[in-house]
Amino acid sequence: MASFELIEPQSVEEALVALDSDDPAVRPMGGGTALMLMMKAQLFAPTRLVSLRGIGGGFSGFSLSGDGETFCIGAMTTFSELEQSVEIARHLPVITQTMKTLANVRVRNVATVGGNLAHGDPHLDLPPVWTTLGARVRIIGQSGERVIPVEELFVGYYETSLEPGELIAQVLVPVRPDWRSFYAKVTTRAEHDWPALGLAVSVLPEGERIADVSIVLSAAVDRPTRLVNAENVLRGSVLCDEVLTRAGEAAVAETDIETDNRGSSAYKKQLLRVHLGRAIRKVMGA
Ligand SMILES: Cc1cc2nc3c(=O)[nH]c(=O)nc-3n(C[C@H](O)[C@H](O)[C@H](O)COP(=O)(O)OP(=O)(O)OC[C@H]3O[C@@H](n4cnc5c(N)ncnc54)[C@H](O)[C@@H]3O)c2cc1C
The missing domain is CATH 3.30.390.50 (CO dehydrogenase flavoprotein, C-terminal domain)
Incomplete structure (x- = not known):
């Protein structure tokens, strides 16, 4: 495997600066599970990986909005965190159900909500679920922030509408108790x-x-x-x-x-x- 630079920024601003490059081999890293598979298969050789693990802010954890109408899930939330959450089971039981057959516990312990969406693989289990729940994604880049429906993120086979250097920050899921x-x-x-x-x-x-x-x-x-x-x-x-x-x-x-x-x-x-x-x-x- 060719050597590459690993950057571990401590804030969103630092991460965006580290990602500000015309080089398509500079990429953000969530859990790294998909990136590592692509690197081992020699489908992708990074020059720089920017780990999002330490950037905190809205990227970590999840909570209900003040009005109780939206679940805000940070992009760095792992699948195991979702799987084990009593709150997720109460408000979004289909997510808990989906976790039972998603990969294995080692993958679920590190794979992240944001990396899963940004990967754009049509075989992944959660993207159709977020879409049917009416979820939106909050995206942050050097030029600001935008919020789009999850279904607008996917434009083709392993292709998303993310611009270079943009990061998925959160998934916003409406709480719809009657659905x-x-x-x-x-x-x-x-x-x-x-x-x-x-x-x-x-x-x-x-x-x-x-x-x-x-x-x-x-x-x-x-x-x-x-x-x-x-x-x-x-x-x-x-x-x-x-x-x-x-x-x-x-x-x-x-x-x-x-x-x-x-x-x-x-x-x-x-x-x-x-x-x-x-x-x-x-x-x-x-
Ligand atoms: C053994 C194995 C079994 C699996 N089985 C299943 C399964 O049954 N069902 C299933 O759905 N999935 C399965 N997966 C796939 C797994 O869900 C994905 O690998 C995982 O979701 C990717 O998340 P990650 O955080 O590791 O992404 P990473 O590998 O870190 O990143 C993936 C892509 O997203 C980009 N990225 C990461 N975070 C962000 C962000 N916040 N904003 C913008 N871009 C970002 C990266 O640059 C990269 O292009 C399996 C994987 C493995 C290794």
Whole structure:
């Protein structure tokens, strides 16, 4: 492995200065789990890594906003911190559920919320979940700060809308006690394998009627993708087999699912039909 510079700034300002470079091999580092894999595979050779571990501020920890309406989660929060939090389990139980099949405890102890989002890998479990929860990301750069919906972060396969030198600082998740959410990690070879498809759903139930719904597909597509047509079939409908079948067909028709080593396109489309129906039934308690 070629040698590189490791910088450990103690403030956000210092980190932004260390990242201010035209060299694409200068990168921020969260937990380093994805970076190290890319370096070992010789897909990436950094000239400088800027560790965000010591910068503090809003990058660490998580809390409810003063008005109780938003969970603010620092980008350097590790998955284990989320997994073990009673507050997360109470307000965002789908996050606790997702952690149970995400990687392994060694990875969860170091991998961070910000690094996971910035990596842009469409197979990752949390990005579709944040999207279906209606979360936004707070991004900080030399020229200031911006807040965008999580779905606007992903622009293609391993591609994000982050500008060079910009940092994800926080994930802002609305607290919506009336909504119910579920993440289906659908693997085809072994339970702990990368998903053939990931499906995150959130619904606002009103008795047996689906008052509102959000559905996000990942892994089988090049980025976490809202299934808008399937949502439109379900929104306002009373749950029944016929509606779920139409939603499944709408979902398949609106996505471009490629064949890969986790299954043929036809097989993954059938997985989508089946698991969408199951996920909606689960969140509707039916
Ligand atoms: C053995 C193994 C199994 C895994 N299994 C799963 C799994 O089942 N499900 C799953 O979802 N994931 C899985 N992962 C992937 C893991 O979730 C990612 O590696 C991890 O989320 C990346 O987080 P990190 O903090 O380590 O990122 P890093 O490796 O530090 O960084 C990743 C990228 O994000 C950039 N970056 C980091 N922090 C920031 C920031 N705050 N702002 C802007 N850019 C930033 C870095 O420059 C780099 O480009 C697995 C990983 C391993 C090693």
